[in-house]
Amino acid sequence: MEKKKYTKPKTITREELERALLEANDELSRANEKLNRQSRERTELFRNLSHDLRAPMTALVSTVGLLREKKNMGEEEYMELLDLMDRRLKNLNAIMDEIFLLGQMENPELQLKLERIDASVLLEEFYYSCEADIKYAERKLELSLPDELHCMICVDPQKIVRVLDNLFTNALRYSQIGDAITLEAKEAEKGKLRISVKDTGMGISAEDLQHIFERSYRADRSRTPGDGGHGLGLAIAKSIVERHDGRIWCESELNKGSSFYLELPCVEL
Ligand SMILES: Nc1ncnc2c1ncn2[C@@H]1O[C@H](COP(=O)(O)OP(=O)(O)O)[C@@H](O)[C@H]1O
Numbered sequence: 001m002e003k004k005k006y007t008k009p010k011t012i013t014r015e016e017l018e019r020a021l022l023e024a025n026d027e028l029s030r031a032n033e034k035l036n037r038q039s040r041e042r043t044e045l046f047r048n049l050s051h052d053l054r055a056p057m058t059a060l061v062s063t064v065g066l067l068r069e070k071k072n073m074g075e076e077e078y079m080e081l082l083d084l085m086d087r088r089l090k091n092l093n094a095i096m097d098e099i100f101l102l103g104q105m106e107n108p109e110l111q112l113k114l115e116r117i118d119a120s121v122l123l124e125e126f127y128y129s130c131e132a133d134i135k136y137a138e139r140k141l142e143l144s145l146p147d148e149l150h151c152m153i154c155v156d157p158q159k160i161v162r163v164l165d166n167l168f169t170n171a172l173r174y175s176q177i178g179d180a181i182t183l184e185a186k187e188a189e190k191g192k193l194r195i196s197v198k199d200t201g202m203g204i205s206a207e208d209l210q211h212i213f214e215r216s217y218r219a220d221r222s223r224t225p226g227d228g229g230h231g232l233g234l235a236i237a238k239s240i241v242e243r244h245d246g247r248i249w250c251e252s253e254l255n256k257g258s259s260f261y262l263e264l265p266c267v268e269l
């Protein structure tokens, strides 16, 4: 029988052991800090959402109360109250829709409905769908698509349009009459489609810029009810883009404007 070769067990010096323990300790502290941060973000999210939901709900309850009390209301006043209720219901519906989509995108089991699409076709269709809003909001919208852009992407079109829609709505919301909005696309580097939505609006401060993709973050923290934004749009956009193996970022200067970029992988033609 062959004799087993003896190998001396590796000895660990006291210093090595202490170093390993310190490293493990550091790693645990980092994991703990991450958990605490996530828990703080979640608490903040619930607080902001319940605030945003409560405002239109309370207003609806009081409008219904008014309708009950005032039995002999004139038709004009009655119609005004109905319009008010309609706006508040739409506002509630928009929040519920965003909460639902955020939940969907954070669910790793969700399957995207992927389709191969010509990027130029998707962007042109999106551009034409914005025309009415642009006219109504009195902004200028430009589309810049190079003729040589032949880029196929494999995406869930509804979800990507949702991202574009959020960037476009933000560009409208955070700019003024006469400001310009540009929708642009190019192949930034081989195999990567870069879409940008640029505006010449109010811009974002360097401090806010670090947080805008967080759930429920709004640079304007007054959270006035009825002004539309709930701070979920960019968090949703980020999850959608990342689920497509892409990335999204923003460059901005206060009082000059903002440029949002999203990059998606192109697939074989
Ligand atoms: N184009 C933009 N110009 C200036 N600020 C912007 C722009 N887009 C987003 N922001 C800032 O980022 C915040 C988060 O955006 P978003 O998640 O879409 O939420 P909101 O529902 O408030 O639009 C906004 O509240 C706003 O402060």
Ligand SMILES: [Mg+2]
Binding pocket: 166, 169, 170, 229, 231, 233, 234
């Ligand atoms: Mg938004």
